[in-house]
């Protein structure tokens with residue numbers, strides 16, 4: 001049984017009229033009956049080009065069996081109301097509705113890029129309630145005496161499903177490390193995102209690949225060094241889709257690492273060039289692919305840009321959800337800041353929610369003002385896209401970028417960092433690395449001491465990079 005969903009057409013009008021007029025079907029529907037062919041054809045002509053609704057037909061093995069669609073599509077809030085009617089009663093209770101709904105939700109969240117789909121259902125319609133819950137809709141409340149139908153007022157449930165829930169984006173775990181220097185310290189395990197050793201690059205890449213999956217692309221181009229977590233994750237995601245991945249790498253630091261070995265396993269093609277030739281080489285690579293009829297998608301190094309920022313805004317929302325569920329509040333959030341989008345996303349989340357707390361990026365390579373300016377630029381870019389007017393002062397105050405612990409630059413470590421990493425591994429069984437998370441964790445500890453922080457609740461975000469832990473052992 002092959003279930004599909006396609007747009008409603010003029011030829012579907014007789015089906016619609018027959019189905020809706022069937023008294024068994026319209027028990028829970030609220031049309032002015034009876035429906036007539038001519039009027040329904042007029043309705044079709046009037047509505048077919050409207051962008052605030054999406055009407056479709058459910059087919060089983062290419063035969064129409066029901067109606068499905070979205071109403072009140074709200075472009076600003078990116079939400080819409082869902083409806084369904086299985087018209088051909090032979091197809092009830094066979095999983096057709098569930099399959100068709102999933103296909104429609106693919107359209108809603110994929111093609112239409114909605115954030116939420118909601119529906120109303122009569123509290124007495126138990127079969128429908130069970131089906132919606134199986135699909136993943138969550139009951140959000142009861143709307144009492146919501147409609148007047150067939151002589152009485154009827155209560156309805158409102159159900160909703162968000163984009164995050166539909167794509168089953170996982171919330172990464174938060175664990176409590178315990179008391180450190182008189183503060184309660186927690187860790188959010190972004191390293192446990194369940195793809196390619198996780199990490200912040202996996203969270204960002206998932207969003208980039210949502211775009212790639214929706215578009216017409218047949219290969220991916222990105223940039224990063226041989227130790228880049230970003231390049232490992234992106235080449236893995238590309239390979240999983242059977243797509244070729246081209247990685248532009250600076251000649252400097254082109255040593256073999258576990259990440260670069262993985263990139264090789266994924267069949268990524270690494271193109272090396274001197275660091276000052278990087279932009280030029282990227283442009284040339286993309287151009288030559290296009291000239292050969294290929295359709296490349298370019299992901300900026302480190303997953304930089306608004307897509308990457310969005311990924312960490314999502315992470316910020318997860319943190320708030322954790323706080324709500326556990327009745328705690330993080331006074332400080334620490335993490336490793338590199339190309340700046342992780343920090344930009346977290347800060348945007350803080351600003352948009354008007355939260356008062358300190359979000360502290362421990363720079364792992366760049367010095368201020370350069371490193372901090374890039375974070376500020378990413379924040380401005382994101383906020384201008386969502387069209388929220390925020391003052392420069394608000395952005396400036398919220399952006400705390402500590403560059404005291406970069407050592408001599410990217411990848412440079414110290415004995416203190418190495419001792420810290422082995423201690424965290426031994427005590428908690430959590431691997432950190434010398435380039436990012438270990439450097440940031442050691443930096444956080446120094447900062448806590450230097451600022452004499454006491455009695456604070458602190459979150460450290462483990463941004464991943466697990467393969468680098470093993471490089472440091474070798």
Ligand SMILES: *Cc1c(COP(=O)(O)O)cnc(C)c1O
Nearest residue numbers: 229338339340342436463464465
């Ligand atoms: C890239 C990376 C960072 C830095 O994230 P940015 O968004 O580039 O600032 C931190 N930790 C790990 C493990 C990384 O791979």
